[in-house]
Amino acid sequence: MADKSMEGLNTFTAEVEKKVDSGRKLRVAIIGCGWIADSHIRSYLAQPDVEIVAGADLIPGKAAKFFEKHGVEGVKTDYANDEELIADKSLELDAVSVCTYNRQHAPVAIHALNAGLNVLLEKPFTVTLDEAVEVMRAEKKSGKVLSIGFQPRLDANMKMIGKIVRSGELGKIYYIQTGGGRRRGIPTPFGTTFIEDKTAGLGALADIGCYSLDMVLNAIGYPKPLTVSGYKSAYFGTDPNYCGYRADKRAEYASKFGVDDFAAAFIRLEGDIILDFRISWAMNMDTPGDTIILGTKGGLRIPSTECWNGSVGGPMKIYHEVAGSQVETEIPIIKMKEGLFDLKIRSFLDAVKNGTPAPVPSSQIIYNQAILDGIARSAELGREVEIKIPEI
Numbered sequence: 197m198a199d200k201s202m203e204g205l206n207t208f209t210a211e212v213e214k215k216v217d218s219g220r221k222l223r224v225a226i227i228g229c230g231w232i233a234d235s236h237i238r239s240y241l242a243q244p245d246v247e248i249v250a251g252a253d254l255i256p257g258k259a260a261k262f263f264e265k266h267g268v269e270g271v272k273t274d275y276a277n278d279e280e281l282i283a284d285k286s287l288e289l290d291a292v293s294v295c296t297y298n299r300q301h302a303p304v305a306i307h308a309l310n311a312g313l314n315v316l317l318e319k320p321f322t323v324t325l326d327e328a329v330e331v332m333r334a335e336k337k338s339g340k341v342l343s344i345g346f347q348p349r350l351d352a353n354m355k356m357i358g359k360i361v362r363s364g365e366l367g368k369i370y371y372i373q374t375g376g377g378r379r380r381g382i383p384t385p386f387g388t389t390f391i392e393d394k395t396a397g398l399g400a401l402a403d404i405g406c407y408s409l410d411m412v413l414n415a416i417g418y419p420k421p422l423t424v425s426g427y428k429s430a431y432f433g434t435d436p437n438y439c440g441y442r443a444d445k446r447a448e449y450a451s452k453f454g455v456d457d458f459a460a461a462f463i464r465l466e467g468d469i470i471l472d473f474r475i476s477w478a479m480n481m482d483t484p485g486d487t488i489i490l491g492t493k494g495g496l497r498i499p500s501t502e503c504w505n506g507s508v509g510g511p512m513k514i515y516h517e518v519a520g521s522q523v524e525t526e527i528p529i530i531k532m533k534e535g536l537f538d539l540k541i542r543s544f545l546d547a548v549k550n551g552t553p554a555p556v557p558s559s560q561i562i563y564n565q566a567i568l569d570g571i572a573r574s575a576e577l578g579r580e581v582e583i584k585i586p587e588i
């Protein structure tokens with residue numbers, strides 16, 4: 197039976213207002229001027245139809261230094277936070293890139309949408325499902341473009357996974373194993389914003405787990421998640437002797453660590469599909485395994501990468517029968533000319549200019565967020581939980 201609440205979700209993105217005069221440059225601001233903002237600004241600067249007019253960061257002086265580093269002049273940065281920037285009507289903004297840490301995704305996106313701005317929001321969507329629902333309500337009310345920063349799905353190799361599934365070559369999909377891992381890869385080179393609960397909220401689960409989920413869910417058309425039994429742990433991040441802290445002489449990071457460094461889950465999806473998932477920032481193993489998609493006619497193996505970053509790690513293989521023989525067909529890696537960040541920024545700008553739906557719509561990523569939220573809840577309760585997405 198069709199899910200009534202999702203019918204609304206899947207259609208409202210098509211009603212985006214067409215308000216930007218395509219003859220003038222789009223006026224863009226960057227909120228949160230940390231590590232990932234570097235990739236945003238580089239890609240914006242490569243676009244001929246964009247003017248970066250403002251930036252804000254909670255840390256005084258950080259935004260000004262950021263634009264100086266990138267050689268961008270005449271940008272307004274004298275704001276204490278996102279709200280001050282958004283309230284500055286003299287900027288005549290069209291759009292903002294939200295590059296804040298996870299806990300500041302929902303509030304900043306809501307402020308921007310409520311002010312009638314188009315929003316490119318970094319991944320993960322939010323920390324909790326409730327926050328994501330609130331962002332989508334603001335999106336719906338605003339009629340503006342909200343796109344979530346999942347650039348790996350723009351990779352031609354990722355797109356190939358979906359093409360293979362849709363071609364029917366695998367038959368009916370019934371089981372998926374996905375995830376990825378790093379042996380030692382807790383991200384602290386720029387401080388503690390990824391590992392503290394007050395800034396990150398979720399650890400490996402949201403940082404790289406959301407990519408693994410998007411890799412397979414996007415390929416199979418984002419079926420609705422129904423239940424999840426989840427687990428998470430933090431044995432490495434909370435250890436003052438963790439090699440990364442030792443190397444950086446930062447043993448105190450262990451006491452700040454308030455998120456997961458490993459998570460696993462068993463998820464039931466609509467359509468009688470099982471999703472078996474695990475993700476790690478640190479573990480005593482090279483990789484928790486490749487992604488595999490099992491169907492009644494064929495199976496697809498997508499090689500993992502050692503330091504999981506959401507990309508296809510090598511030629512994929514289809515395991516199937518041809519004329520009664522069991523054979524394997526290799527899918528060669530497709531080399532791309534374009535950078536994924538450039539594609540992410542360009543596709544967002546095109547949606548804003550043309551009034552077309554968001555390239556990475558919230559109506560899909562809400563399911564990704566519901567799974568992350570379900571894993572966290574289930575892990576805390578120590579039992580399986582149902583996934584219920586409120587009406588938007």
Ligand SMILES: NC(=O)c1ccc[n+]([C@@H]2O[C@H](COP(=O)([O-])OP(=O)(O)OC[C@H]3O[C@@H](n4cnc5c(N)ncnc54)[C@H](O)[C@@H]3O)[C@@H](O)[C@H]2O)c1
Nearest residue numbers: 228230231232252253254278295296297298300318319389
């Ligand atoms: N798409 C990708 O490939 C990718 C890669 C890395 C990080 N990310 C995501 O980007 C986000 C930011 O990561 P990062 O590594 O840049 O973190 P970071 O800690 O280096 O930078 C975040 C910045 O946001 C600022 N900030 C927070 N709230 C603010 C607010 N309300 N107003 C103004 N500034 C605010 C902080 O002061 C900080 O300087 C994270 O959610 C992360 O998951 C995405």
